[in-house]
Amino acid sequence: MTEQRAASARVLAIANQKGGVGKTTTVINLATSLALDGFRVLAVDIDPQGNLTSGLGLRGRRADAGTIYEALLAEAAPERCLLATQVENLSLIPADRNLTGAEIELVSAPSREYRLRRLIDPLRGRFDCIFIDCPPSLGLLTLNALVAADAVLIPLHCEYFALEGLADLVGTMRRVRSGLNPTLDIEGVLLTMYDERTNLGQLVARDVREFFKEKVFNTVIPRNVRLGEAPSHGIPAVLYDAKSRGAAAYVALAKEMLARHAA
Ligand SMILES: Nc1ncnc2c1ncn2[C@@H]1O[C@H](COP(=O)(O)OP(=O)(O)O)[C@@H](O)[C@H]1O
Numbered sequence: 001m002t003e004q005r006a007a008s009a010r011v012l013a014i015a016n017q018k019g020g021v022g023k024t025t026t027v028i029n030l031a032t033s034l035a036l037d038g039f040r041v042l043a044v045d046i047d048p049q050g051n052l053t054s055g056l057g058l059r060g061r062r063a064d065a066g067t068i069y070e071a072l073l074a075e076a077a078p079e080r081c082l083l084a085t086q087v088e089n090l091s092l093i094p095a096d097r098n099l100t101g102a103e104i105e106l107v108s109a110p111s112r113e114y115r116l117r118r119l120i121d122p123l124r125g126r127f128d129c130i131f132i133d134c135p136p137s138l139g140l141l142t143l144n145a146l147v148a149a150d151a152v153l154i155p156l157h158c159e160y161f162a163l164e165g166l167a168d169l170v171g172t173m174r175r176v177r178s179g180l181n182p183t184l185d186i187e188g189v190l191l192t193m194y195d196e197r198t199n200l201g202q203l204v205a206r207d208v209r210e211f212f213k214e215k216v217f218n219t220v221i222p223r224n225v226r227l228g229e230a231p232s233h234g235i236p237a238v239l240y241d242a243k244s245r246g247a248a249a250y251v252a253l254a255k256e257m258l259a260r261h262a263a
């Protein structure tokens with residue numbers, strides 16, 4: 001993804017095996033910000049909870065071929081898996097509860113780690129950026145995302161145990177790099193739910209920057225009630241309350257990402 005339209009989409013997996021760190025919120029608002037900027041964006045929901053799908057106001061909706069479940073298990077035609085959203089330039093591959101069984105069903109399927117890549121690669125020409133919203137685990141679904149992606153964006157909740165468990169994700173990425181996807185990169189680490197009023201937030205942010213260095217985005221996402229409210233209305237926060245600090249932070253993040261790739 002660059003300032004210009006790309007010939008081939010950049011594919012980003014948004015991953016952290018902890019739940020509630022802001023993965024889905026990041027996909028919704030980053031994808032919407034870029035789409036509003038005129039980029040062609042695809043968001044892919046691979047979490048059986050379907051929070052990305054409902055956060056975009058499309059809970060229970062299916063594309064022609066169904067959901068990500070049919071896309072992965074029945075290898076439905078990729079272009080028949082796309083659903084238009086209320087945001088121009090933003091498409092979705094939706095998920096619902098059916099996906100819960102996929103993790104187990106995939107185990108005995110041929111090319112089980114490559115199913116998502118096979119779905120996404122043929123779609124690269126139609127989009128500038130593709131975001132994959134991972135479930136809170138390091139199972140076969142997240143593995144599929146790491147194999148399909150060019151890079152991983154890791155949201156980190158600014159709390160005491162933020163770095164705990166991250167070794168598992170980094171280790172999984174290393175294994176993926178040594179076999180299934182040698183060029184997998186780290187797109188960046190994003191500090192989320194930052195509360196500047198607490199020392200703890202500042203201390204955690206300092207530790208994370210010491211550890212991941214320049215991989216940490218300068219943009220920090222504050223704890224902001226609008227970001228929490230917007231999903232219940234099925235509207236991205238950057239549209240629901242564009243003036244809120246949370247929305248502004250995600251717009252700034254989109255700008256920072258574009259600038260990094262232009263450099
Ligand atoms: N910066 C934020 N400030 C306040 N609430 C947030 C923020 N980011 C996310 N939330 C809320 O916290 C919960 C968890 O966020 P979510 O993006 O769903 O995390 P994940 O996808 O990692 O499980 C959701 O209810 C979401 O609306």
Ligand SMILES: [Mg+2]
Pocket residue numbers: 023024025047051052133134
């Ligand atoms: Mg989520």
